[in-house]
Amino acid sequence: MSVPLTLLGLLEREPSHGYDLKRDYDAYFGRGKPLPFGQVYATLSRLARDGKATAGEAEPGGGPDRKRYAITPAGQLEVETWLTEPVAPEPHLQTVLFAKVVLALMLGRPAAEYLDTQRRAHLGRMRELTELKQAGSLIDALLADHGLFHLEADLRWIDTTTARLGALAQAVRPATYDRSAGGAR
Amino acid sequence: MIRFGLRLTLRGGREAVVRLAITAIAVAFGTGLLLAAIAGVNAVNTQNLRVAWLDTVPGPVAGHQAPAAARAQPLWWELRPDYYRGELMGRLDVAATGPRSPVPPGIPRLPGPGQYYASPAMTKLLDTVPADELADRYPGHQIGTIADSALPAPNSLLIIVGHSVSYMAHQRAADKVSAIQAVPLSSCDGPSCAIAVGIDANGMDLILSVVGVGLLLPVLIFIGASTRLSAARREQRFAAMRLTGATPRQVTVIASVESAVAGALGTAAGFALFFALRPVIASFPYSGAPFFTSDMSLSLTDIAVVVVGVPAAAAIIAWIALRRVQTSPLVRTGYGLSTVVDGAHPGGEFSFRRRSALHRTPHPHLTPHPHAPRTRTAPTPRNRPHSPLPTPHSLPAPRAALSFP
Amino acid sequence: MTRYEAAAGAGAGTGTVLGSEHVIEARDIVRSFGLTPALQGASLRARRGEILAVMGPSGSGKSTLLHCLAGILTPDSGEIWFGGQRIDSLSETQRSRLRRDRFGFVFQFGQLVPELTAAENVALPLLLNGVRRVPALAEASAWFGRLDLDGLEQRRSGELSGGQAQRVALARGLVARPEVLFADEPTGSLDTLTGEHVMTLLTATARAEGTTVILVTHEARIAAYADREVMVRDGRVVIGADGGSTP
Secondary structure (H helix, E strand, C coil), X not given: CCHHHHHHHHHHHCCEEHHHHHHHHHXXXXXXXXXXXXXXXXXXXXXXXXXXXXXXXXXXXXCHHHCEEEECHXXXXXXXXXXXXXXXXXXXXXXXXXXXXXXXXXXXXXXXHHHHHHHHHHHHHHHHHHHHHHHCCHHHHHHHHHHHHHHXXXXXXXXXXXXXXXXXXXXXXXXXXXCCCCCCC | CHHHHHHHHHCCCHHHHHHHHHHHHHHHHHHHHHHHHHHHHHHHHHHHHHCHHHHCCCCCECCXXXXXXXXXXXXXXXXXXXXXXXXXXXXXXXXXXXXXXXXXXXXXXXXXXXXXXXXXXXXXXXXXXXCCCCHHHCCCEEEEECCHHHCXXXXXXXXXXXXXXXXXXXXXXXXEECCCCCCCCCCCCCCCCXXXXXXXXXXXXXXXXXXXXXXXXXXXXXXXXXXXXXXXXXXHHHXXXXXXXXXXXXXXXXXHHHHHHHHHHHHHHHHHHHHHHHHHHHCCCCCCCCCCHHHCCCCHHHHHHHHHHHHHHHHHHHHHHCHHHHCCCCEEXXXXXXXXXXXXXXXXXXXXXCCCCCCCCCCCCCCCCCCCCCECCCCCCCCCCCCCCCCCCCECCHHHHHCCC | CCHHHHHHCCCCCCCCCCCCCEEEEXXXXXXXXXXXXXXXXXXXXXXXXXXEEEECCCCCCHHHHHHHHCXXXXXXEEEXXXXXXXXXXXXXXXXXXXXXXXXXXXXXXXXXXXXXXXXXXXXXXXXXXXCCHHHHHHHHHHHHHHCCCCCCCCCEHHHCCHHHHXXXXXXXXXXXXXXXXXXXXXXXXXXXXXXXXXXXXXXXXXHHHCCEEEEECCCHHHHCCCCEEEEEEXXXXXXXXXXXXXX
């Protein structure tokens, strides 16, 4: 689960305070483990240092949590790349895929295409494993099967999510509107 | 293709043979009934013809003039019923006026005074019953038996007694007849006949036709039902053959062969059934007297019609039933048009089959990264107000999931 | 890159003329059943000798697409090209002959004729073509050894297990040395291991014979036996392996 990329993606919606980013991260991706404040600000600082985000002026009366961050074109490119390219397929990828789909929907990106691209990558890997299975020993076959079954499970999730994208988009997007007055995307 | 069809029908395994047998039995019943009805009509007509001579009356016979010689030497004739222990007997008293007097059928010549002919049943009765109860009624002795060709029925009690002309002339009810009736009177329907045997032929035809249809209908339904029994299996089989590339015509041929075989076997069995039961059917006196077995005959035309018609009808019924299959190798199932015998998944594509995880020893070939120990988060309550999305369960250690060589 | 792609070279061109490398093609197929549209402009091309998986959710129209390709159904509009000629406009008899001589079929349920023995079932395409009984059965028997079916020649379909029945169906699909083998959920009613056995044999024999395979399945692990996959959604083919929308 890539925290920097996820925060960057959340940041792309609109300039935000660290506090807001953390709140949204916890809501969608926290899974019961809230992100420590320290990690949030350390990550944001690093992103700013790497030129992917900019830190605005610190507002009076506050520490680092009063800074408003904004994404830079470099940061946008990074998010774009991350969303567009399929993750190398392997089992237990649900969380990363999950994050990518949710963010894609939030940012109005073509989540269906990303999922299709990921599906192709998964199937390609399954083809490789199937070939290995037929060529190798029984032990090889067992290992290949292990990978195959988990990849299949991933694909099932991809298929289900693809079918649900419409509803998911509805669930995800209204949240981006009611945060700051007048700053609608 | 025909040979192929024969093989499918006859060597198709036990189930196919059973289906064939059921259809053949149904056809056999139908055929048997049909034959019995036809033979029954024939029997009535034959019998009517045979007993026509009993309706002999004086005067011109059915519009044809007897030869002058016979008119010159008429036959004294008195036909009356008699009874023995409640059983009806027929007694004909005759006297010839000359050598050319007409002779009734069934006897070689007219009996003279003191002579009589008796039917076989009557002969038996005369032999077994004490003379003072029966034989004494008839003057004289028996000189022969009346042939079957003159009798209404095998068990008819009939006696033809010869007398002198002077005796007959003094009988009030006796008449002089110059010719024996040879054609059944069309108005002969029991009471108006001399002897209560025979039914008006037209009436009989009607009765038998109605009865035949009434009995045939359930049999036809039975045949239809037995065809339907195997219809699903046949449809499946033909659809499978069509899928494999059988042309509609090939399937038609095979289906027809099957029906023809069932029809032919059934028809043959029907004939056998009919001939076996013919004596029993003949013994029913539905025209007033039973029939000779040989009365229930079938003309060649009758046989030809049944032998050709029944298998043909069976084949046509099968062709109609299978028209739907011939147009498509796909069978309509509950899920809509689909592959032969339902290709749709009732459970949908997401029926999840759990498999236990296999062992996780890293193997250089297959796993580009080492498997990290799986960390499990405490499951979160589903109705957390903040998270609109369901939370996924097991998580790998993030680093391990994304590291690649 | 899969074994097939490595052998075949770079990806296919997108010309409208059916190249010699493409053995069968569907162009803009539209097909409805009554008021229900099953295909709404589906296009597909398969190269000679490749194993192509056609995937999609239930109701996406993938089976209908296969039926149109195989000449079982005629499309309402669109064209099917095979071997350089249009086959969607052929008569029912001509398409039947096509199925008999140049196509093979393995569907979810064996579709074996129950009144015939296994050997007769396998020989069926040959018998329908007028081949005499003895040579047809001899040809059929040769397949029993190849597909682990020794000794089952005289059994009837009711006496075969699911996997055996599917392998008999596979033998029947290949006995006439077809150019295209159409498989629609061939392992759908089999358990995992049996299904994998069938798929291994199917792909191995198809590759050995150079037969093109069109494999309709909703299961990824079965599609993984193919060289590439296409997705069917809402009556259209939406993804091809080449990355673009034209397969």
